[in-house]
Amino acid sequence: MSRESALVDADWVAEHLDDPKVVLVEVDEDTSAYDKGHIKGAIKLDWTTDLQDQVRRDFVNKDQFSALLSERGVSNDDTVVLYGGNNNWFAAYAYWYFKLYGHEDVKLLDGGRKKWELDSRELTEDATTREATTYTAKEQDHSIRAFRDEVVAAIGVQNLVDVRSPDEYAGRLMAPAHLPQEQAQRAGHIPTAASVPWSKAANDDGTFKSDDELQKIYSEAGVDWNKDTIAYCRIGERSSHTWFVLKELLGQQNVKNYDGSWTEYGSLVGVPVALGDERGEA
Amino acid sequence: MCGATTGGVSLEGVNVAKESVIQGIVTRDDEPVGNAYVRLLDRTGEFTAEVPTSVTGHFRFFASPGEWTLRTLAPKADPVDRTVVAQQGSVAEVTVAI
Structure with missing residues (x-):
């Protein structure tokens, strides 16, 4: 991994807004931020409900993560570009989470939502719909998760x-x-x-x-x-x-x-x- | 927003006696700025926290007692620094004009 493969800037995202193989994903600490405006075409993942088991303290399991991404329209060979508020805290968390479940091509938008807003770039409230897929997550990669x-x-x-x-x-x-x-x-x-x-x-x-x-x-x-x-x-x-x-x-x-x-x-x-x-x- | 109290969002449910609250509003030409970011820096200038302002321009931090700096970033504006002293059991109110 390197800066070139793991990080993209706002111009790169702007050029790929209509690329069907690039999936923008917003993940925020404030889970309502997406609803008040997001980058065109972005889907939302809620770290409190989508990414956490709702009973015990742990992540959703492999099958649940597969079902989640299938329902949201993410394919195994898509380029997933994460961004969010709080200087990308939760976007970085989701990046790590996608890597934990073996997604190949994941990138982070440098500066996240804040930089996008401070540069007065466009946000939309339009709903994003993507066709369901059949996503298959891999086993958790515990070489990046400490217990x-x-x-x-x-x-x-x-x-x-x-x-x-x-x-x-x-x-x-x-x-x-x-x-x-x-x-x-x-x-x-x-x-x-x-x-x-x-x-x-x-x-x-x-x-x-x-x-x-x-x-x-x-x-x-x-x-x-x-x-x-x-x-x-x-x-x-x-x-x-x-x-x-x-x-x-x-x-x-x-x-x-x-x-x-x-x-x-x-x-x-x-x-x-x-x-x-x-x-x-x- | 109609009926917004000073400091914005209600402190109901928060035990203010135990907290050292810093809160306030960001304005431009006396109008609230709802798309600003306020960063809380400690006495050494180290970043401690950041919040986006609410639609009414308000922000709030739960700090610890002592001197802090608020750095406000907003589109098409230069960053503005303001120092503030937080005390346990009280609410420090700050107005930041950009």
Whole structure:
């Protein structure tokens, strides 16, 4: 993977608006954003209902994901281009999710919905209809998904990258500051995790910084490029953004996203937790 | 929107006593701007959160006590920075003119 194959800009999208093999998919934290206007021809995926099991805490399974994409009119050989609000947090999460289920050709729109809006490009409220397909998802690729036991085992061994804001890392906030803070778990971070807020990888308009800038940011934060890496945040969406940077833009091997993230880790009994701005000891 | 309270969306259901709320409105020529983005930067200038404004131009953050910077981005406007102090149990109101 590389920047050229994983990322497209707004001009590329504008040129492919009528290409039937290119499927634009909007995924937002605010799941009502699409309904107030979206890029022409884009379909919507709702991360809370379409991508999450509605009973236990997990993703929809392979058959459910296959049924979802079949119903929305996505084929296995389509080019899926994801975009969304919040600097592409949830679009990056969906990108990772499509990769988890083995979709070949997935791309992210650089800057997402914000850049598109700030550039005064057109949004429409017209409904998108695509003919149903027969989509077949692959088995989950666990080489890009980390589970809690391997996260605990990675303390002091692998790169752990905490991509939340500095105040969440230190334990001064429990959630991003646009959300109410009251929650049950302990605050803090996984000992030895480097603090590299996801936002360091993005410009103000939501586009990604250059490869050279990105390399420098993670190197200076102490990421050892010879080690495997696990990224985490609160619920796994911002860390998808960083996973995208490390794996897809910089081509780093063996990068996993820990989707359980702090809401799981910070509720585990008996695991070590570090408080404050320092990394803490293994 | 008719009857919008100062700060916009109702705080009903939020325990304000435990929160350090920063909220306000973005305006251009005294009219609310519904397609702006407000970024919350911490005391070191590090990004902490971002919200799009509502149709009534309103935004809100649940911060922690201390000094913060609001950076507002909008189409066809230069970014505008405003500093604000948040306190637990109170609501800091900010009007950003672009």
